[in-house]
Amino acid sequence: MSTKRVTSHDVARLAGVSRTTVSFVLNNVPGMQISEDTRRRVFEAARQLNYHPDATARRMAAGQTNVIGFVLRQSHEQAFADHFMPQVLSGLSQAASAQGFHTLFEPIPPGDNSGTYLRLINERHADGIVLSGPRSDDEDLLKIRAEGAKVVLLGQLPDSDIPFVDVDNVGGACMATQHLIELGHQRIAMITNAPLAYTASTARLAGYRQALTLSGIQSDDRLVRYGNFTPQSGYTAMNDLLAQELRPTAVFVASDTVALGAVQAIRQVGLRVPEDIALVGFDDIPLAEFMDPPLTTIRLPALGLGFGGADLLIRLISGDEVNLTQIILETQLVVRDSSGANLSIRK
Amino acid sequence: MSTKRVTSHDVARLAGVSRTTVSFVLNNVPGMQISEDTRRRVFEAARQLNYHPDATARRMAAGQTNVIGFVLRQSHEQAFADHFMPQVLSGLSQAASAQGFHTLFEPIPPGDNSGTYLRLINERHADGIVLSGPRSDDEDLLKIRAEGAKVVLLGQLPDSDIPFVDVDNVGGACMATQHLIELGHQRIAMITNAPLAYTASTARLAGYRQALTLSGIQSDDRLVRYGNFTPQSGYTAMNDLLAQELRPTAVFVASDTVALGAVQAIRQVGLRVPEDIALVGFDDIPLAEFMDPPLTTIRLPALGLGFGGADLLIRLISGDEVNLTQIILETQLVVRDSSGANLSIRK
DNA sequence: CTATATTACTAACACGTGTTAGTAACTCGT
DNA sequence: ACGAGTTACTAACACGTGTTAGTAATATAG
Structure with a gap:
């Protein structure tokens, strides 16, 4: 020993x-x-x-660590509220280990603005990082980029040439809304997943409006409410919608978790899903399948997001000529009962 | 650059x-x-x-990596089926970074018996590892232990002196069952979370029996069914229980996910929860709170498990004299509606 | 039989740090 | 004025690998 x-x-x-x-x-x-x-x-x-x-000596000689860092900027609650992040992490480490890389997991404590993740690349703990939950006002990010650091974002930053992999939020939201339109709905409300400060929220709202416009339906802001990640926020938002003079016949809730509260609110006033109000969620959390009724929703390529991020990063590290550094992954509509697609007749 | x-x-x-x-x-x-x-x-x-x-050069000079490895032996589906693993990981990296350590995330691809995690310590990628999902027949584990590797298990191995941190499955299951007994139930069934090959399943079953014995209730094997992680298995198991001549008035389901299927089965035959059959789950998954009815369940100290594991490991690495190397963390009963504790009257 | 090519190696340096042992210069007490 | 102690440093080694340049010994060609 x-x-x-x-x-x-x-x-x-x-x-x-x-x-x-x-x-x-x-x-x-x-x-x-x-x-x-x-x-x-x-x-x-x-x-x-x-x-x-000895791996350390090897790294010293090679001048490369063969490690990628996975930096999580979101709070724990937000990041792991559902199945999503774990799957991303799983895809990430799969891609990494397939190429002989290891994965350093580095969550940033909420409220930590000291830019601890800078050390990851400054001190060469890793050859590059995959950064989840990027913010536009992140000066550290621009700084290390300027110094030549390899960075791939999970999620987009507006007007930036930083490489990223993201989920097609606009397309997914559009698909969800179109599904409701195809089922005959005209008065379709929306509850966002989070405040509009989050790019994903903005994108999903944009997709919702796009679908309405494409079908010639007038977009009505009085039918839009804002969620905040939690079922509670969905409950409140839905109650608010139900209190309107002209009730919507369908609601696109841009988060399954938020939809959970929405369903409760609908039930509480004695209405039925999907007969009285049809619902489509977003995210396809593991329990969407087992909700009552099973939730029609948009499935995200979580594994692919992580896999793609790591793959892109490693290609950048290896110095390969990469022609496509900004990648958007398609989503998928999962039809269950909450949207009413399985009802025999619609009135 | x-x-x-x-x-x-x-x-x-x-x-x-x-x-x-x-x-x-x-x-x-x-x-x-x-x-x-x-x-x-x-x-x-x-x-x-x-x-x-340069971190690498520093490690070389110090002869220490200041990295701990988190090795995940379970399949992805199993590990991340709920909120649990992410929280463990979060606690782990919190404890690590508080002591100046980094966390290397290393899932083992299912069916990979080549012992890849051996390389983590053989090649000195990490100073020690936290191993989740240990198996008794893991020869690699004994091998590296014999070579002096620092290892902490998440979960117990019977008759072993390997340091571990675990959740008190026996105590939790006992608490859940006692809760039902205190509510006046005598004929209490159980559906396990998984086959008995899993130590956690055995422990929870033992806790259930312990509670019955303590209250002088005869344990009856005809009231025990076996789940398999999924809601489907809970649905099947519950249907099986309902088909018995003497129906139980309460069921302890040792997994919230499995309980989900159990609730469906009960509903389907026109019975009510908790009026006709009371239910207590296990794990406190995020959606237990939002099930219909909200599920009474046992909350696990997931964050503490990760934190404790990393902390123990780092103390072992540092060469501190550690007097307690096998730690069991207490669970907590979360009373909601499914157990009937909130009903005004019981008949 | 000699010049050249091939085979099968090795000496020595580079990577960037932490740390031990040592050394000048300077101060101080007597 | 001299030895002892203190202050403020530095030279040199250790960590364990990958790799470039070089070298003997042998095989081949003319």
């Missing part, structure tokens, strides 16, 4: 060759002439001593 | 001192006599050159 670490030097000695030869054999360096006999002796010595090259 | 990295050598030159002095000043090494003037010059030079010490 307290015995010294086995180094390539030890292997060399046992095999009766130089350390250089050991390196050549074990790394299988192409173009190096090594006799079959020596090769065998080195392998045998390494096996016998249970030799494992 | 392609300009060379700023090293402590550069700082030394600019400040007109040796590299050693730079190291003494910047690391504030105690007992070293440095004049106030020199000290200032070094700080100024470092600031001016925007110097950041």
Whole structure:
């Protein structure tokens, strides 16, 4: 236990060759002439001593860490409120490990403006970072970018050339709304997932309006309410909508979690989903399937988002010529019962 | 961008001192006599050159990585089926970063028996690992332990002296069952969260039986069914229970996710929760609060589990004398409506 | 038989830090 | 004026690898 670490030097000695030869054999360096006999002796010595090259020394020599950092700017509650982030993380580390990279997980404590994630790249803990929850006013981000740091964002920043991977929020919201339109609804309300300070909220609202416009329906701001991540906010928003003189026949709620509260509000006034009010959510959280009624919603390519982010970042790190550095991933409509698509007749 | 990295050598030159002095000043090494003037010059030079010490070189010199690995053995679906793992991860990295450690996230692809996580410690990517989802038949685990690797398990291994942090499954299940007993139930069934191959399942079943025994109720195996993580399995198991000649008046379902299916089954035969059948779940998933009816359940100290695991591991790494290496964290009963505790009268 | 090419290696440097042992210069007590 | 102690540093080594340039020994060609 307290015995010294086995180094390539030890292997060399046992095999009766130089350390250089050991390196050549074990790394299988192409173009190096090594006799079959020596090769065998080195392998045998390494096996016998249970030799494992030291990753730190290797990094030092290579000038590369083979590590990517995953920086989480959102608060824990927000990031892990649903299935989403874990899946992103999973996709990320899958892509990383497929290319021989490791993943450093670095959540930023809420309210920490000291720019701790700068250290990740300044001190070379990682070769690059995937940054989730970017903010436009992030000066640190611009700074390290200017210094040549490799960064990929998860989510977009308006008017920026920083590489990113994002989910097609506009397209998804449009799809959700069109689904309701196709089912015959004309008076369709919307409850956002969060305040409009969040780009995703703005995008989903834009998609909703786009769908209405495409079908020639007048967009009416009195039918738009603002959620705030929580079921409570959905409950409040829906009550507000129900109190209107002209009740909507369908609501697009841009977050399944928020939709949960909306359903409760509808039930509480004695109305039924989807018979009286049809509902489409967004996110496809794991329990959407088991809600009462099962929620029609938009599924996000969470795994793909993480995978794509890591993949893009690693290509940037490797210095490959990357022609497409801003990627938008398609969403998918999952039809269940809450939208009324499975009702035999619509009046 | 392609300009060379700023090293402590550069700082030394600019400040007109040796590299050693730079190291003494910047690391504030105690007992070293440095004049106030020199000290200032070094700080100024470092600031001016925007110097950041290279983490890799530092590790090499220190012989320590200041990194802990978080190894996930469960499949993604299983690990992230609910809020649990993300919270563990969050607690873990909080504890780590509080002590100057970074967190390497290393999920093991399902079906990968090549023992990839061995490399984490063999190649010194990390000073130690927190291993989630340990298996008794894991030879790799015993091997690296024998070589002196620092390992902390999340979850217990029977008859082992390996340090671990775990949730009190027995106590939690006992508490859940006692809650039902206190509400007047005598004929209490149980649906497990998973097959008994999983230690957590066995422990929860033991807790259920313990509670019955303590109250002098005869434990009846015909009232026990086995879930399999999913709502579907809960649906099936509950239907099976309902088909019995003598229906239980209450059921302890050792997983909220499984309980979801159980509720559906009960509803489908026209019975009510909790009036006809009372229900207590386990895990307190985020949506338990919003189920219909809101689910009484056992809340797990997920954050504390991660935090405790990292903390214990780092203490082991630091060589501190640790007197308690096997830690069990208490759970908490969250009373909502599904258990009938809020009904005014019980018949 | 000699010049050249090939084979099979190795010596030495680079990566950037932390740290131990040592050394001038300067102060101080006697 | 001299030895001892203090102050303020520095030279040199260690950490463990990857890699470039070079070198003997052997094979091949003319």
